[in-house]
Amino acid sequence: xxxxxxxxxxxxxxxxxxxxxxxxxxxxxxxxxxxxxxxxxxxxxxxxxxxxxxxxxxxxxxxxxxxxxxxxxxxxxxxxxxxxxxxxxxxxxxxxxxxxxxxxxxxxxxxxxxxxxxxxxxxxxxxxxxxxxxxxxxxxxxxxxxxxxxxxxxxxxxxxxxxxxxxxxxxxxxxxxxxxxxxxxxxxxxxxxxxxxxxxxxxxxxxxxxxxxxxxxxxxxxxxxxxxxxxxxxxxxxxxxxxxxxxxxxxxxxxxxxxxxxxxxxxxxxxxxxxxxxxxxxxxxxxxxxxxxxxxxxxxxxxxxxxxxxxxxxxxxxxxxxxxxxxxxxxxxxxxxxxxxxxxxxxxxxxxxxxxxxxxxxxxxxxxxxxxxxxxxxxxxxxxxxxxxxxxxxxxxxxxxxxxxxxxxxxxxxxxxxxxxxxxxxxxxxxxxxxxxxxxxxxxxxxxxxxxxxxxxxxxxxxxxxxxxxxxxxxxxxxxxxxxxxx
Numbered sequence: 001x002x003x004x005x006x007x008x009x010x011x012x013x014x015x016x017x018x019x020x021x022x023x024x025x026x027x028x029x030x031x032x033x034x035x036x037x038x039x040x041x042x043x044x045x046x047x048x049x050x051x052x053x054x055x056x057x058x059x060x061x062x063x064x065x066x067x068x069x070x071x072x073x074x075x076x077x078x079x080x081x082x083x084x085x086x087x088x089x090x091x092x093x094x095x096x097x098x099x100x101x102x103x104x105x106x107x108x109x110x111x112x113x114x115x116x117x118x119x120x121x122x123x124x125x126x127x128x129x130x131x132x133x134x135x136x137x138x139x140x141x142x143x144x145x146x147x148x149x150x151x152x153x154x155x156x157x158x159x160x161x162x163x164x165x166x167x168x169x170x171x172x173x174x175x176x177x178x179x180x181x182x183x184x185x186x187x188x189x190x191x192x193x194x195x196x197x198x199x200x201x202x203x204x205x206x207x208x209x210x211x212x213x214x215x216x217x218x219x220x221x222x223x224x225x226x227x228x229x230x231x232x233x234x235x236x237x238x239x240x241x242x243x244x245x246x247x248x249x250x251x252x253x254x255x256x257x258x259x260x261x262x263x264x265x266x267x268x269x270x271x272x273x274x275x276x277x278x279x280x281x282x283x284x285x286x287x288x289x290x291x292x293x294x295x296x297x298x299x300x301x302x303x304x305x306x307x308x309x310x311x312x313x314x315x316x317x318x319x320x321x322x323x324x325x326x327x328x329x330x331x332x333x334x335x336x337x338x339x340x341x342x343x344x345x346x347x348x349x350x351x352x353x354x355x356x357x358x359x360x361x362x363x364x365x366x367x368x369x370x371x372x373x374x375x376x377x378x379x380x381x382x383x384x385x386x387x388x389x390x391x392x393x394x395x396x397x398x399x400x401x402x403x404x405x406x407x408x409x410x411x412x413x414x415x416x417x418x419x420x421x422x423x424x425x426x427x428x429x430x431x432x433x434x435x436x437x438x439x440x441x442x443x444x445x446x447x448x449x450x451x452x453x454x455x456x457x458x459x460x461x462x463x464x465x466x467x468x469x470x471x472x473x474x475x476x477x478x479x480x481x482x483x484x485x486x487x
Contacts (some may be wrong), residue, residue: 030120037112037124038131041104041168045097046135049074059243069146072139076155079136079163080353084153091356092364094254095261098167105171106178113179121176128172129165136164202335205324206342209379212316213343217264220309221256224263224297231296238291252294259294261354265347265366267313269374274298275361281306290361317378321386329391336383344376 053070077083080098082091105128112124144154225232239245262272271280277287277298284299299306324335348368355365 030116033112033115034123034127037108038127039135040108041101042132042135044104045078045101046071046075049078056247059247066146066150066152068142069150069152072142072146073152075135075139076143076160076163079160079167081155081160081163082356083155086151087153088359089153089357090359092258092354092358093356094251095257095354096254099257101167102171102174105168106175109172109175110179111175113176121180125169125172125176128175129168132164132168133161136160198331198335198338201325202338202342205320205335205339206346208323209316209320209339209343210346212319213264213267213313213347213375214260216267216312216316217260217262219312220263220267221259221297225294228296232293235291235293235296248291248293252292255292255294258354259297261350262366263297265351265371267309268347268371268378270351270367270370272298272366274364275358281309288361290358313378314382317382318386320379321383324383326387326390329387332387332390333384336380336387339383340376340378340380343379344372347375348372 050067050071053067053074054064057064057067057070073083073085077093078097078101080093082089082093084090109124109128113121116124140154140157140160143152146152147154236245236248239248266272266280269280272278273285274289274295275287277285277289277300279285279299284301286300289295289298320339321336324332324339326332348371351366351368351371355363355368358364
């Protein structure tokens with residue numbers, strides 16, 4: 001007995017030590033994963049920036065002076081923090097690196113959040129934001145230290161920290177939402193925000209419309225670059241050599257999302273400009289431009305067929321309206337207004353991010369209020385027209401009637417169920433309301449002798465937990481079956 005107790009105690013001690021080792025390993029793995037979430041993306045981006053800056057300085061025969069300050073400034077520029085060089089502030093910063101950082105943070109955060117409980121998601125989001133904040137503080141220190149050697153201005157610290165939090169916070173939020181999209185226990189975002197039931201449909205329609213509008217802007221940019229191929233080649237040649245041409249081409253690719261946003265604003269009717277040069281689809285103002293190949297898309301004169309490209313805007317709006325579910329005229333009008341409003345907000349934010357100050361040339365970008373207002377007008381008006389056309393179609397009317405009939409049938413079934421759930425109203429006055437009605441039985445009554453009444457087994461034998469081999473009732477049943485078989 002003592003040996004058995006000692007063996008059981010040793011077994012429990014081994015299990016306890018094994019559980020402690022597993023807990024320690026899990027905690028260490030969790031800590032390593034949080035470190036990866038905090039610094040993986042930031043360290044990768046910082047190393048890439050350092051390599052690119054070093055190559056640029058070596059190929060320009062400028063030496064390695066100011067390398068650290070340039071690395072810190074480029075890190076801040078990748079987070080949309082305005083950079084000042086030689087007392088010239090550049091606020092029009094390329095969007096492609098920022099989009100890449102957001103996508104990378106979302107991917108890393110989604111991978112970490114998918115393996116954790118809901119209570120640990122907050123730690124993942126905080127780690128994804130805290131690590132880049134540390135790198136931003138280091139970058140600010142590098143710029144401050146290098147400002148005594150090179151002419152690089154120190155940006156606003158609050159703006160730098162806020163931009164870092166915004167970029168990595170958006171990426172972490174997107175990653176968490178993507179990781180929890182199929183979790184049945186996770187609360188819906190609409191329920192958390194207290195939004196209307198049709199809000200997800202409006203948000204989905206706005207995403208489709210924004211994607212369609214930006215795709216149309218991309219087609220316009222590509223078409224303009226092909227149309228002005230000679231001017232594009234002349235701007236690439238201003239690099240004075242193969243290395244300079246490659247550098248200008250890479251810089252133009254980094255500014256490609258900015259050009260697409262500007263083209264989308266022009267498609268809805270707003271005006272875009274780069275310094276003094278620019279215009280809209282109906283007029284253009286010539287002017288001097290920086291030697292950047294992507295700026296070949298800027299119009300230098302009014303084109304006769306330019307308003308024809310408004311067809312792209314109409315097609316994008318029609319695609320959005322057609323892909324929106326139709327549940328009647330009033331819901332369609334409400335969805336059209338909601339989609340137009342969400343798209344207007346998105347275009348205002350994108351236009352603001354894609355533009356900014358351009359040093360001594362003034363500003364660059366599209367007219368922000370016009371971009372938002374005209375986007376709402378396009379998508380709301382076309383949504384109303386498509387809704388009216390749908391109402392006039394016989395097939396749509398039949399579908400709406402069938403849907404109404406289905407809902408009426410469901411309501412009728414619910415009413416019948418509710419009626420059966422309640423108590424009948426025609427109960428006798430002397431019968432309690434919670435007593436069931438038992439119909440009278442007209443069959444004759446038969447008196448049964450108590451000795452002939454069927455006997456039941458004792459309750460202890462029926463419900464007791466005993467061995468079937470010791471059950472006398474089982475033995476009796478087996479004997480009866482054997483007698484029947486012999487007969």
